[in-house]
Amino acid sequence: MGLTKAEIFTDKQNKLAQMMKALAHPARIAIIQHLIKSQACVCGDLVDELGLAQATISQHLKELKTAGLIQGTIEGTSVCYCIDPKVWKQYKAAFEAFFVTFENGSSCC
Amino acid sequence: MGLTKAEIFTDKQNKLAQMMKALAHPARIAIIQHLIKSQACVCGDLVDELGLAQATISQHLKELKTAGLIQGTIEGTSVCYCIDPKVWKQYKAAFEAFFVTFENGSSCC
């Protein structure tokens, strides 16, 4: 079916899965890392950095924007992207909260 | 195309994206959480807990097993699943390492 049955899961489960999904592609990881590395705002040189077509990059940027992880401000003809620190912290906290639920456990089988 | 161009990204980027993907579905999140909650190993009652068909649960379990996050040992007619603490720690470390790359930053645009 390809259609996730979101209604049978909790809001938290759906949201966490959505967060994971936003980062579940190497291109989006690479975009985030590039935005972080180049301290200042980075515009369209992502196309040169990664080996993907402009349309593809734009699509990934859109997904990251929809996820809230990045912001884009128009600057002349180009657009300036950067991480949204607030959302970043939320992601970080959500991931930490998830991973902390299983600590120092030993496998039982 | 639907085919990720893995060869243009680094190993780390591909691996991290793969990890995210393994958890990028509410059913898999729910499975993990259920395994954690019920301290002891839980076998086939996942089908009763979540509202998904047996075949679907089995498929998600397989993906989690492929990701290394869970182990399954046969116990009579049923199978006993639990988290692999070693891999869990690796995931935790990888996610932390990723999120720590952007700290106390302020949005620049």
Next chain:
DNA sequence: CATATCAATCGCAATATTACGATAAACTAA
């Protein structure tokens, strides 16, 4: 042995994702 139970796998249908060329929209500069 026959039957019941549990989990994995197969096969299929519906939908989602990834990628890209082509085009459009917005702005700059000449």
Next chain:
DNA sequence: TTAGTTTATCGTAATATTGCGATTGATATG
């Protein structure tokens, strides 16, 4: 205005994911 630059969007093709019914294989139990 015209041409050039940059990014978004559209349309399309290839592939992946999700979900489930049906079947299979393995192991109990009568």
